[in-house]
Amino acid sequence: MAYYEERQGREEPRAPDDQAVSFPPEGRKRVVIEEVRPAVECGSHPAKAIAGDPRTVEARVFADGHDRVRAVLCYRRAPAPYERASPGGHPKDRAFPERARREHQSGNAAESTATAALSQEWEERPMKPLGNDYYRGTFIPDQVGRYEVKVRGWIDRFATWQSGLGKKVDAGVDVTVELLTGGNLAAEAAEAAEAAATARDGEAAEDADRLAELSRIMLDTSLPEPARVDVARSTELERLVEAYLPRRFVSEYAPAVPVWADPPRARFSAWYEMFPRSTATDRLRHGTFHDTIELLPYVRRIGFDVLYLPPIHPIGRTKRKGRNNALIPAPDDPGSPWAIGSDEGGHTSVHPELGTIEDFDALVAAAREEGLEIALDIAFQCSPDHPWVKEHPEWFRARPDGTIQFAENPPKKYEDIYPLDFETEHWRELWSALRDVFLFWMDHGVRTFRVDNPHTKAFSFWEWCVGELRARDPEVVLLAEAFTRPAVKYRLGKLGFSQGYTYFAWRPTAHEMRAYVEELTTPPVVDIFRPNFWPNTPDILHEILQNGGRGAFIARLVLAATLSSNYGIYGPAFELMEHAPREPGSEEYLNSEKYEIRFWDRDAPYSLSRLIATVNAARNAHPALQRTDNVRFHNVDNDALLCYSKVSNDLQDVVLVVVTFDYRNEQMGWVEFSPAAVGLPHALPFVVRDLLTGEDFEWGDYWNFVKLDPYDRPAHILHLRRD
């Protein structure tokens, strides 16, 4: 007991074994804030948002005891390294959905969010309880760029008091003292309003007077208690006190959580991939940028807004691959555009047979005229003939025999490709050169890039490079072609890639597709990764398309285009239903454009172009289809069918999709859907119009019958009609 007795004499409380006690600076902050979403890896990477769209913030906020808690989210534009350059980008990205902002404000806040984004001040938005101590709020990042988010919480002294008073009054308990407490709270708020009045407008002055008056009433014991109670329980008192009562002991979640707001086209885009060398209108010659310009109206007419070109650079000759990936090419074989570099140049040069750099500039300009983005393929690998191999051998890995290490995936060898060595001593120079490839094409007006195999380059490079590009122009959009393991794909999203390729093509059943899309649209994935769904690519001709026939092409197109607001197809192979594999069991195309020039009869009567145009028109006309995270699945009593709905932010636009996964047989079933299930009050029965056929169907509540047929109607895209 020695220790304790020895302590008795003291005045100062002391710690054990005579060291001074360290108290926290303020021990009276009683509110705890946990699990702030969207903090990505403890805030070490920015979470994704879209300029102009409401961004949800959630947290667990609670205190000891039974007092009422209040929580707010705070946000501001952040001075990030990315902000060095002034934002460029396209006017269309600047026009943010006015509706979203109106809703948001009416729902949440009086002040315009515009002021928020421009100032460095912290703007507040209320957070509402979701139950189990979770709170949710939203804010709108007005501009493309970096934001910071915090969550604050404190004990709501007034609400705690008012609810207690209410319960006591209802229970007939004496509230004499409670009224005095309330009177004092109102007086405290009145003082604060007084102070605000001197600083601000006259409104605060009026409020101060009114608060003082309400305070007097509650404190005046000579007045009849019922009258004082009425004041105490009034919503007027609540509104005024909550507006001015000083917050005490406010807890704050630190450090601030970074959020990156991408341009709206990162959320909603339809990609069309096309080999420019296959654009000649006759089969006798190599297509050019000018031939490509001629096809822009076609691409636009069928509804796409991004035209993505495989690499347009000079192609190596050493170890060049022949048709169908033959090791020995024929003399006239053009080689693979991904074998980049020859004595005619490398990643910042144009393949002469396509035209000149000026021709490319003309293509970019013409595309913009058509409202099309040109997306380039950035493939950081070199053919043995690439200028860098001579100029910078130190950027490649040397083998013990002095040769340069070619690409391989043992035992497979790819001797026409030299990978770059990200462990080179000269990594800084290498990184700068690679960044400059992007900057070169940005100087030529390109703002959208599809990056080839980013997962085979160092993550640290991408983190740095994305920052450099956003410093140059925050409106850059990057699509990661990373067909690899989930952790790797999601890492690239965290590092700033705006979109990523997915496993969509390898989800052959309704059950697998639903599970996958639910993973993509749920935290943590939804905060870091934006899917871009492709039914086919030059590398992926899935067995479904090989054997599924027209129904499979249509069903997979509808799935990609309506499940994901970002999608793309590799054409004209897709619309012309190219489906022969190089060999059985392969996902490679027979006579793949990767190794030869193809001639395409785009006007073929069997082309799906008209259907594709219809699907894209539906996407463009319906805000519900312009987001991915709003997808909601509905039960069908037939495993071969998948049903889901999407609703626009303002609930005005509702689209319901039903797709078959059986490409052989007719399938029918009952779909469980009620407008109430998607938060819609709606007169029953209601009418849904099929956006693919224009037919109307009358639907009742809960269970509705559908019949799909791969040969006739593989899918419904149904719009809930309001008229």
Next chain:
Amino acid sequence: MAYYEERQGREEPRAPDDQAVSFPPEGRKRVVIEEVRPAVECGSHPAKAIAGDPRTVEARVFADGHDRVRAVLCYRRAPAPYERASPGGHPKDRAFPERARREHQSGNAAESTATAALSQEWEERPMKPLGNDYYRGTFIPDQVGRYEVKVRGWIDRFATWQSGLGKKVDAGVDVTVELLTGGNLAAEAAEAAEAAATARDGEAAEDADRLAELSRIMLDTSLPEPARVDVARSTELERLVEAYLPRRFVSEYAPAVPVWADPPRARFSAWYEMFPRSTATDRLRHGTFHDTIELLPYVRRIGFDVLYLPPIHPIGRTKRKGRNNALIPAPDDPGSPWAIGSDEGGHTSVHPELGTIEDFDALVAAAREEGLEIALDIAFQCSPDHPWVKEHPEWFRARPDGTIQFAENPPKKYEDIYPLDFETEHWRELWSALRDVFLFWMDHGVRTFRVDNPHTKAFSFWEWCVGELRARDPEVVLLAEAFTRPAVKYRLGKLGFSQGYTYFAWRPTAHEMRAYVEELTTPPVVDIFRPNFWPNTPDILHEILQNGGRGAFIARLVLAATLSSNYGIYGPAFELMEHAPREPGSEEYLNSEKYEIRFWDRDAPYSLSRLIATVNAARNAHPALQRTDNVRFHNVDNDALLCYSKVSNDLQDVVLVVVTFDYRNEQMGWVEFSPAAVGLPHALPFVVRDLLTGEDFEWGDYWNFVKLDPYDRPAHILHLRRD
């Protein structure tokens, strides 16, 4: 294009708009480390561990490309604020399970972990891949106290090369160059071994020579290739190179993740709650500490190791509650021990009728003789007569009428209790005084505390207080009596409470119980919260016990004692099957000891004491039952039955439990259990012995029949026999 051209002349790579580029210090670290478990709130709170037990660490570790990755966990004893005092505690806590350590070392490490804990050096343990880029490793904190954990990862150059070589050889591909590469790797390792040899023992010297030799063989093109390949693929080469080859570009997860190692009794304990004032052996007088000493052998005989006493302090008279919580007490009513404080003293005084502080010291000493811990109840609330009310009115909340705010849960009032005001200006003095209450009783030999309603006191206080107590003695064990929302309960675990009360009593069905226990034994909860299961407490007489009869008492006891390695009962009410509620629908006991002194006939023939002794004996004899996180549920084709198994760390001890949740009817069903399912190779059929009855049953694989009867056999506790 101005920007790009203007850049051409430069040698130094430059950033856009002419600012210097900031590169990371080392851009060649290609390995990424994410999702390190157990990082609690990004490492802001220590995760829980037990001194002497293996602690699991997991992380997601991956790199770009296809190279092989290696991951290790690093740990060390941390110099925490808690470390100011020298550890005290009981010898039994120092005796760590030798077996666990042996296993661990054989499995994991050559060096003794003892050295690790004593030094501040980082010790390494390997992490093994779990698939999908997850890695897992374990370490053993040898001592009670704070540890730090890191994860490191790097590209395994050797493994990458060796597996590539293997594939090429198997595919008949030429490996001339690969052998040179391997020879160079071996030579590099030989150099490193050489260097180590000068520093360390001669073993490294031998290894260096051997490595040099193997290197020469692989490099010597005059030798037959098969021989060189054999060396290249040999495990000897693998072992030697992996031991010495320098790691390049090592990634580290920072900051270090804190872990707190509690004493083993925080993992495994059986609590017996008893009111000392009801220990008199005749019904005529108030029980004393000396009467309590007389009962220690009983408590020990029935197998408990913690004797928990409700508050032992002077009891207030003002607004004292009468029997059955009557507002007006009879003159001889003793009042509630939780109404703490009178003119006879407060939280550091002893209720005179129980005896003196010396008598209490005698009780603690006698308990230790019996191998029992005395646990005290720390209830930070005051009766209006508590000395603090006069000495420190500033520690309480004043009402506008000058009176002190009593406890209330509107509209209910508890006028016999004054809560402390954690928003007082004098919070530092208040905190110190509360801490000193713990320290006072620690000076009297108490190391185990049950804290009453910690969730109604400020979290910041607890975080500070736990640190202060651990600075005094890291072996302190705190049980949180927090019956509140999950976030709040778990927060207290994060702040350092060793154990917490749970919702066990309110999980009446097998399904609910399984779901709840799975939540408690899964991350993140399992890393921050240790459950302590109580079938009853003086506040909780669940309807199951009111109406379920003897079968319910036995079933709930077996569930609590075998699902959770920490459990307790409130006796003798439990063993004597006290089951009358104060009124229908209430969970309060009729004639509750909270408000009156009770006389208990502990020798009553119907007492469950013998059964309780049997259950506790099974717990003490079987390591499998001494952990909670090893529980594994098994299917039963009858929803009224719950079946689960537990296996000891060394797989030597396997216990299988089956319990009925139907207290009216016999229930039978088929249990799905196979020794293989719990990782056991086992001869089939096998024998299980019921530790409750001593009966043996022969079981076959997969499906086995069980029949439980609330009147005869409400539960099986089955031990897999090895003989």
